[in-house]
Amino acid sequence: MQWPQDDTSSIPYRLMSDPAIYQREQDYIFKGPTWHYLCLDAELPAAGSWLTTSIGETPVIVSRDEQGNLHGLINRCRHKGALVCAEQRGKSSTLRCLYHGWSYHLDGRLRLVPFEKGLEGKGGMPPCFNKADHGLAAFRLSVYHGIVFGTLNDNTEALEFYLGEEMCAHIKRVFHKPVEVLGYYHQVMHSNWKLYMENARDSYHATILHAFYATFKLNRLTMGGGLLVSPNGWNTMNYSIGASLREGQYDSTQLRSVMSDIGLAEPALLDHRIEFDDGITIAIQSLFPTCVHQQIYNTLAMRQVIPQGPGKAELHWTFFGYKDDDEELRKLRLQQANLIGPAGYVSMEDGVIGEYVQRGIAGQGLDDNALLLMGGTGVESVTDSRANETTVRGFWKGYRSLMGETL
Template sequence: MLQAHEKFNDLDALYTPDARVATSMYEDADLFNEEMERIFKRTWVWVAHDSELADKGSFKLSNVGLEPVIVVRDRKGEVNVLVNRCRHRAATVCEVKKGKTSSFQCPYHGWGYGLDGSLRGLPYPEQYGEDFDKGAHGLKKLRTETYNGMIFATFNDDVEPLVDFLGPEVRRYIDLFMKQGGGFPVKVLGEHQFTVPMNWKVQLENTTDAYHFPVVHKSFMQSLDGDAEEAFKFLETGKGFVEDLGNGHSVMVMIPERIDLDEHLDDPVEERFLPLVQELRNGGYPEDQVKKIVRAVGGAGFNLNLFPNVSFSLAFFRVLTPVNVERTDIRHIALGMDGGPAAANRMRMRLHEHFQGPMGFGSPDDAEVWERVQRGTKGGEDLPILVNRGLIDEQPGALGPRGHISAETGMRAAYKMWKRMMSL
């Protein structure tokens, strides 16, 4: 039997130059383990949004690949990402998903850690001798950097700075996405998590896939009023595009007139937002602010996909966490306006529930087809998975190729980065 490192020498056989993906990419447990080491431990991975750590002592649990981590703001206001594992006997030191604390303590033998991960104390230290160095036994701390409220961490101290990993076009789209605060800072309103029996790369592909929208989300389209339904007919209008932004990142622009939410403020308001307009006016908001808030409530007109684990999708964050070769956890994070009108945030939540929520029209349908993709890989292992749609007419973009709105350009961007990292 071939060893793992021998099996993956020929990466061109796993992702071919003509954009075909080997079935084993979704099924091979050895390959999955290599991905966790070569990708998730070597690059920047999104772990939290700044608003989730509003105060000193605020924390939340997250993951970097398979590694459980705590994201916490310490007493100096700095954000630390700490591996959630006691340095003594490996028990997790926190099991509460989010909250506030002054320290972390292992429940097994009582080792206590500060918010910066330092070992503060342990019972009966004399049994370790006079040479025991507490400074060498703190929680493992990851390199951490932030861009526009987005917190990333990595195990790789030698990786390029976050701003370089993102690149200029990704940073521009992040800045545009954050305009949906409507003049207020963007904040996390809540989230829900679900598990799908699929390989993580099935999800990596999905948020840059407009081709599936009118098929999988037909019921969602039927639930919309006339104005909203027209906005989501982006495959018919053909005005959008998908673009490779470098380093595995891509953007899928579905509604070009909503790329910059500070533009088109005088366009007619969609019918579903008219009650909100009146509520804001009644609340004393001036007309220019009403227009800005209402336009922001509808979300951006694009999905920004960041390799390897997070998407900025229209009006929410979608985060994937690999669990094993055929299981992935998905978190959908609802976003609102920090300090903004309660009516606007309420509307944001209703829109989130309508599509992304566990009883919504979008996510359950997505999860069904993701699971069916994984089940389908059991048949015909010699048959490749095709991500070559749109190769025939791609054009140069700012940093990489740009394709038709239904093209699989974004998937190819991710797989190019996958191949690059797996070859290291």
């Protein structure tokens, strides 16, 4: 299969459901020169704490050793390949495989092999067996302002270059002081992982599919805002400047009067506080390949997509605030959580829209292509209009450069 165009304005639907493509992504994207969001530093506060996640389909552990250093380890015992840590998170002085009890230090070094010397001098490992050669496979981590990324590839460029200057600036904007995780959502989507990543970058759909935004005038394409694209095109950010700021001083009563026309019984649902002095009320940052970092009013969250076959993906949300939130701000964040997640007024539709595509492209659709022509065919930052699919084309630019010209 060939790409239909020289640019990324036309995308074969087959990429969303072909098992061979899916397998190739595991090698070229997930084991390729890419950085993957794994967790927040704040989730592993103490020595001995660890959590499990995955990079594509590869199961991984992030652990903190006694010295406070973080380690990225492949979650696969070097003996028979079993998961070493099966639970989501834990705290322990060693990591021990259930199967034959091989036990590892928190930095991955092999610590103990039961019956290494055999029983009464018989059996056991051969004399040449050296535990130092059989630690858990480690991979590179990079922590940027409290966000932990990992890469399975030795050739991946430094994280800051990978993200690009503008993307780093936005991460610093949100992660400017210590954060505290307030909870998780986990959402199963019956669609290809890339459909969610396209969706998260797509400012065109936001005010159309998500009627809540338009109904309550929270986000309209006519508002100020823009689409930022990293130099290589892979990482992007969609943002909008809030109406209340644009129309003058923020005034919650004014906002409420706008809503009372619609008949919200409890307008306090949308109370919010301006936390950033740049006036940005909604910022959705997508980091190639599977990470989304969001600010929607006072809701702050990381989203991570885990592919689970060509037609299924799981979306993990990590919702956070700042350690020094006052009580009222904390309450606002939790109240606004009604906007996001699987039951979010704003975001629930994203849980199903990929599935609509997945079902729509079945059968004959596999020979057809998606059109991404809004705003042209290029991949570059746009600050004068958000009726533009440049950020979606940016995702495909990254994808195409890794997957190659012949699919």
